[in-house]
Amino acid sequence: MGVTLSVHADAGRRRIEELLQENEEPVFKRWLEIAGSSSNGHVDRGSLVGQLRELYQALRQSFGESSDSSDLRGLLAELSRSRARQGFTPTETAIVVFGLKEALYEIVENDGSPEALRGFVWFSRVIDELGLFTMESYAAARERIIIDQAEQLLELSTPVVKLWEGIVAVPLVGTLDSARTQVVMEKLLQTLVDTGSEHAVIDITGVPAVDTQVAQHLLKTVVAARLMGAECVISGIRPQIAHTIVTLGIEFGDIVTKASLADALAHALRQSGIEFVKHRGTRIAVRTVEE
Amino acid sequence: MTTFDELPIKSNSDVVLVRQHVRTAAVDVGLSLVDQTKVVTAASELARNALVYAGGGQVRIEIVNNGIRKGLRLAFSDTGPGIPDIPQALTDGWTTGGGLGLGLSGSRRLVDEFDLQSAPGEGTLITVTKWAR
Amino acid sequence: MDRVPVLKLGDILIVSIQIDLQDQSVLALQEDLADRVVATGARGVIIDITAVEIVDSFIGRMLATIAAISRMLDAETVVVGMRPAVAITLVELGLSLGGVRTALNLEKGVALLNHLDGAQIVTAAQ
Numbered sequence: 001m002g003v004t005l006s007v008h009a010d011a012g013r014r015r016i017e018e019l020l021q022e023n024e025e026p027v028f029k030r031w032l033e034i035a036g037s038s039s040n041g042h043v044d045r046g047s048l049v050g051q052l053r054e055l056y057q058a059l060r061q062s063f064g065e066s067s068d069s070s071d072l073r074g075l076l077a078e079l080s081r082s083r084a085r086q087g088f089t090p091t092e093t094a095i096v097v098f099g100l101k102e103a104l105y106e107i108v109e110n111d112g113s114p115e116a117l118r119g120f121v122w123f124s125r126v127i128d129e130l131g132l133f134t135m136e137s138y139a140a141a142r143e144r145i146i147i148d149q150a151e152q153l154l155e156l157s158t159p160v161v162k163l164w165e166g167i168v169a170v171p172l173v174g175t176l177d178s179a180r181t182q183v184v185m186e187k188l189l190q191t192l193v194d195t196g197s198e199h200a201v202i203d204i205t206g207v208p209a210v211d212t213q214v215a216q217h218l219l220k221t222v223v224a225a226r227l228m229g230a231e232c233v234i235s236g237i238r239p240q241i242a243h244t245i246v247t248l249g250i251e252f253g254d255i256v257t258k259a260s261l262a263d264a265l266a267h268a269l270r271q272s273g274i275e276f277v278k279h280r281g282t283r284i285a286v287r288t289v290e291e
Numbered sequence: 292m293t294t295f296d297e298l299p300i301k302s303n304s305d306v307v308l309v310r311q312h313v314r315t316a317a318v319d320v321g322l323s324l325v326d327q328t329k330v331v332t333a334a335s336e337l338a339r340n341a342l343v344y345a346g347g348g349q350v351r352i353e354i355v356n357n358g359i360r361k362g363l364r365l366a367f368s369d370t371g372p373g374i375p376d377i378p379q380a381l382t383d384g385w386t387t388g389g390g391l392g393l394g395l396s397g398s399r400r401l402v403d404e405f406d407l408q409s410a411p412g413e414g415t416l417i418t419v420t421k422w423a424r
Numbered sequence: 425m426d427r428v429p430v431l432k433l434g435d436i437l438i439v440s441i442q443i444d445l446q447d448q449s450v451l452a453l454q455e456d457l458a459d460r461v462v463a464t465g466a467r468g469v470i471i472d473i474t475a476v477e478i479v480d481s482f483i484g485r486m487l488a489t490i491a492a493i494s495r496m497l498d499a500e501t502v503v504v505g506m507r508p509a510v511a512i513t514l515v516e517l518g519l520s521l522g523g524v525r526t527a528l529n530l531e532k533g534v535a536l537l538n539h540l541d542g543a544q545i546v547t548a549a550q
Contacts, residue, residue, distance in 0.1 A: 143359075179424070186325055189508030196528055224511035229504065229526035229533075303447045310444060310478065328478055328509035332517060335480040339447070383518055393481045397517035 012119030016104075017063050019116065023107045028056060030106065034099035051079060052096075059100075076130060077137040084141035093138050097131040158184045160191040167199040167268045168192065169261065173206035176214045185221040192230045199268035200225060203261045205236030215250045222255050231271065233257070235264035295353040300341050300367075309338040309350055313365065316352050320363045321423045330363055330421040333398040337367045337417055340394045345371020345415065355420065362403075362422040367415075374409040381407070428453045430460050436537060437461065437499075438530075440472040450486045457490055461497045468537035469494050472530055474505030484519040491524045500525065500540055504533035 020027065032052055036045060055075055062069035076097070083093045101124060108120045158180075163169050170188050188200055202218065204210070210218075222232040235258040237245075245252065258264040269276070296316065298309055313334040317327040334350070341348035348369025355364045374380045383396045395417075399405040402419040409415040426449050431438045437460055439453065457469060471487065473479065479487075491501035504527045514521070525540075527533035 182325075186508060186512065189511060193508060193528060196532070198528060198532065220512070220515045223520070224508070224515045227511040227514055227521060227526055228506045228508065229528045229536075307444050307446055314477070325509045325512050328507075328513045329516065332478045332480050332513050335478060335482075336517075339480070339482060393518050397481060397519070400516050400518070401513065 011115045012117075013063070013122055014119075015111075015113065015115040016108075016119035016123050017060070019104070019107050019111060019119075020060055020063070024056070027100075027103050027107055028052065030103035031056075031100050034102055035096045051075075055079075055096075072130070073133060076134050080134050080137035081141040084138050085145065090135065090138060094131055094135055097127060097134050101127050158187050160188055162195065162197075163201065163265055164269060164272075164274075166195075166197050166272050167201070167265065168195060168197045169201040169203055169265075171203045171206065171261070174208075176204075176207055176210060178213045178217065181214050181217040185217060185224075188221065189224060189228065192225060192228060198230050199272060200230060200232045201261060201264040201268060202232060202234045203236045203264065204234065204241070205238075205261065207236075207238075207241070210241055210244060212248050212250065215245055215248065219250070219252065219255070231256070231268075233264040233267055235259070235261050295351055297349060297351050299347070299349050300338050300369075301347045303342070306335060306338045306342065310335050312352055313363070316354060317363055317421070320354055320361045320421075322363065322421060323424065326421055326424070329401040330365070330419075333401040333419055333421075334365055336394040336398045337365070337419070341367055341369045341371070341415075345369035348414075357422070360422045360424075362420050364418065364420045366418045368417075370414040373411045373413050373415055374407070375411045377407055377409060427456070430456055432460070432464055432466070435465075435467040436470060436534065437464065437466045437468070438470045438472065440475070442475045444477070445483060447482060450483060454486055454490055454493070458493050458497065461494055461499050466499050467541060469499050469501040470530065470533045470537070471501065471503050472505050472533075473503060473510070474507070474529070476507070476510065479506075479510050479514055479519075481517060481519060484514060484517075484521060487524055488521055495523075500537060502527050502533040502536055504528065504530050 032049060035052060036048055055072070058069075058072035058075050062072045079096065080093055104123065105120065108116045158170070160168055160170050168188070168191050170184055172184065188202070191197065192200060202221070204218075218234065222234070225232045233256045234252075237257055237259075256267065258267055266276070296312055298312060299305060300309060310331050314327060314331050317330050322330065338350060341350075346369075348367060348371070351366040351368075353364045353366070355362045379385055381396050381399065383393065385396075386394075395407075398419065402421050404418075404420040406418045407415070408417075426443055426446070428439055428441055428443075428445075428449060430453075431440075437457065439457065441453075443449075445453075460466065461469065469490065471490065476483075487501075487503055491503075494501045502525045503521070506526060525536060527536050
């Protein structure tokens with residue numbers, strides 16, 4: 001019984017291969033129509049024809065003697081990747097694969113033989129599998145884009161600026177999450193080493209809110225900087241944030257906090273032995289006091 | 292496609308060796324510099340614990356994959372006296388070996404996953420995992 | 425077992441740790457330093473850990489112990505060159521190195537000791 005079935009299946013499979021070969025032009029034309037209609041002019045016809053031709057050949061190759069589907073999978077992965085990057089929807093991407101089923105069905109119907117119908121069931125399963133593979137590649141490509149963008153955002157939003165010889169600052173802007181705070185803090189500590197700066201100002205004027213985790217990260221950074229031999233001042237704490245920190249019961253201990261970045265800079269300058277003297281005019285003179 | 296590495300912990304120089312192997316594996320997994328440092332430090336604490344409290348043991352260093360991210364998994368096992376009171380052993384400052392009492396509790400904070408299995412007389416198995424971001 | 429060399433520069437002893445330390449080497453260094461502080465009458469000790477990739481609780485405790493012993497022998501200890509990753513890890517581990525002074529690099533460490541002493545210690549450097 002099993003043997004008969006597999007003989008039938010083999011016969012069906014062979015019939016499908018024959019049909020794909022004999023009717024290449026009509027099947028291909030119909031496929032192109034289906035795949036092209038869904039793309040809403042996203043893609044130019046010329047390159048679609050090229051892509052589908054390659055896919056068609058690779059598909060037939062995968063049915064052949066060698067039954068090697070690595071070319072086919074490679075092409076499909078490439079197609080989903082580029083479509084994901086160009087902003088195609090999942091449907092627009094999947095229809096390229098599933099469209100071939102419909103295109104071939106018309107030929108199978110005309111053929112009408114039991115082998116062809118049986119073969120079509122098998123063919124259907126193959127295409128479904130390839131469709132799922134395409135969707136997986138598409139999702140993976142989208143995932144990659146999201147990760148890349150998140151990384152770019154981290155890079156963008158973490159400038160460490162030099163305020164004075166030996167004094168650096170990080171003006172934090174926007175919502176802080178744990179990952180971003182960690183990146184900023186690592187960068188700040190590295191800058192202290194690279195520039196030999198003994199004073200750092202973390203300005204959170206542009207931060208709308210902090211949670212326990214972020215406050216903890218800020219604290220840990222200050223402690224880590226101390227372990228390295230540098231002092232941190234936190235400036236620009238909004239009233240709401242001060243309220244949150246106190247309500248959450250987070251101990252800021254002996255960490256210096258200042259209302260504004262200017263106050264923090266003045267504090268750091270004083271600490272490094274630089275004194276400001278205001279003359280009668282508007283000019284401000286700076287003098288370093290030797291110790 | 293997991294690869295792993297097993298090392299004995301019998302002497303002080305083995306602790307150094309464990310640190311070096313863990314560092315190499317952490318680089319392979321693609322951990323950031325800070326995460327490498329954290330996991331190597333945790334490995335150093337746990338290897339020393341095995342040496343001090345159980346007279347030795349071994350570590351299995353394994354690169355794991357959860358589908359999205361790669362990670363480093365370290366399993367420290369010994370056949371020592373075991374830990375009678377696990378919650379107490381995980382408290383900061385608790386020590387029976389004259390140390391600072393930060394080995395277990397501190398290591399737990401340095402990794403993403405921490406699993407401790409132990410019973411008196413049955414040795415201890417500590418498995419920690421650090422995932423690449 | 426490797427021994428860490430202790431260098432003398434004026435009134436300051438300088439130790440630069442360049443190897444992955446075994447626990448015995450750590451203990452040996454602790455003893456060597458105490459002996460040298462007494463023998464030389466040094467006023468300051470600088471421990472350079474620029475090359476150190478990890479500081480675990482054992483090495484952290486060693487640093488704190490050296491600082492405490494030196495202070496009893498009338499010498500201040502400064503740990504210099506701690507890497508950011510090491511500092512972040514120590515904080516997470518829960519080690520605060522209480523009583524240990526720190527500086528970003530060797531130069532700043534020397535400056536800190538001079539400042540603490542209120543006088544120029546390093547005459548050899550001139």
